[in-house]
Amino acid sequence: MKVVIIGASFAGVSAALAIRKKHPQAEIHLIEKQQTIGYLPGGINLYFNKTIDPIETAQFISEEQLIDNDISLLLNARVVSMDSTQHIIKYEKQETEFFMSFDKLILATGSSQWSNKILGSDSEKVLKYKFLPGVLKAIERLENSDKVAVIGGGQIGGEAADTLLKKGKEVHLFERMDYLLFKYFDEEMIRPVQAEMVSRGVVFHFDETVEKVTDTDEGLLIETKKSELVCDSAIFGMNVRPDLGYLDEHIRTHTDQTVFVNEYLQTSQADVFAIGDCIQVPYSLSQESFYIPLVNNAVRTGLVVAQNLVEATTPFVGSIRTIGTKLVDYYVASTGLTEAEGLFHGQPIAVSHVQQRSSLFSGCEKICGKIIFEKESHKILGAQLVSKADILEKINTLALGIQMGQTLEELYQKDFLYHPYYSNVIDITNQLGFEGLWSEADEN
Ligand code: FAD
Secondary structure (H helix, E strand, C coil): CEEEEECCCHHHHHHHHHHHHHCCCCEEEEECCCCCCCECCCHHHHHHCCCCCCHHHCECCCHHHHHHCCEEEECCEEEEEEECCCCEEEEEECCEEEEEECCEEEECCCCECCCCCCECCCCCCEECCCCHHHHHHHHHHHHCCCEEEEECCCHHHHHHHHHHHHCCCEEEEEECCCCCCCCCCCHHHHHHHHHHHHHCCCEEEECCCCCEEEECCCCEEEECCCCEEEECEEEECCCCECCCCCCCCCCCECCCCCECCCCCCECCCCCEEECHHHECEEECCCCCEECCCCHHHHHHHHHHHHHHCCCCCCCCCCECCCEEEEECCEEEEEEECCHHHHCCCCCCEEEEEEEEECCCCCCCCEEEEEEEEECCCCEEEEEEEEECCCCCCHHHHHHHHHHCCCEHHHHHCCCCCCCCCCCCCCCHHHHHHHHHHHHHHHHC
């Protein structure tokens, strides 16, 4: 079996390694348009925070590891077209055209940062650093900028603002909604983080959509309906989009330009599959699919596609959008539905807030937690954690509970480790289940 994978990032690499395990005899070809592989998109923050140096070491896999797994890697090769009925792709390398046949094809071409809504956002001074060439330019430009505008208050923008603060830059963050990380947190949970960022100098421009960026003699002019700002450079912290110009007409796409796949990640052509940032993923809490570009989805779809290449056996379970990061002194983590989104959930929802010390003796920081659940069935729908203690891993327990369809009753009595020094007598994840249950009783 000859398997061709287009795109050698999180999704493509995870698929290649999983296929090598499942099909030891398969011929596997990874085709990648860039010169190197494995760059971590958040690497710029690791570099500026002095966790890594040089930036090239922000890498999750090396070429050698792929070669050791008998995977053929073709770098600097851009796939430009395909004939999915004849099982052939065309790629360009050093201005020469080549063709490659396949038995199974996996589209893992991900996404890149672009917007056709913000005029001028393709300017070189609007920094995009998902891939290594972009990050090299961004590092140089940011070193020479004093005043920086961050466009977008999601995870990319929030982390960029935090890094720029630490570097002593003047930071202006533009966000069309009225608070930071709105997709993942309810406003009251993120308020202390925002207040801390303001006290350290970030100027938030909430409820402001950037419409135009212009390179002027005075600097980069950022325009919204409400204000104008001249700065030295800007960071494009907005959502990424797929770029699928190479597809033929037999591969069905959605209106947002993502590739249509069934639950086995198969496209409208039987031997062609698609994974990672170029597809929508089912939202595990509703019947809908959404575009949720996250590494975790890319890696998991890569693992699942390996199971389904020859026979469709393993449906992809979908995503509940689990994320975590650190902004100023706060670790913040979220999974599943927010309370604001709960308005659109099929059943009435209820929420509960919990505050607890992280441990009795080590650190003793306060953890603020929130749980969102179905009022009737007590099924858990979402959770948010904010603390100066590192609670990031705890969100994974809550995510698993939600994925398994657990109720508050199951959550509050799940097993947990207790240690007199390292933990509290009840884990925050159990406490959230317990408080959720009793918040109901308190209301009655
Ligand atoms: P991509 O990583 O987009 O990779 C696709 C690959 O295909 C690329 O290497 C590209 O060069 C190649 N390619 C594309 N077209 C062709 C072609 N025609 N021919 C050959 N090769 C092609 N997510 C998280 O979960 N956590 C984070 O902390 C996080 N931080 C982020 C920070 C930034 C700044 C950005 C922009 C995104 C971040 N993300 C994060 C999102 C994450 O990067 C994506 O979800 C992830 O990279 C998707 O992986 P993928 O393999 O599907 O696609």
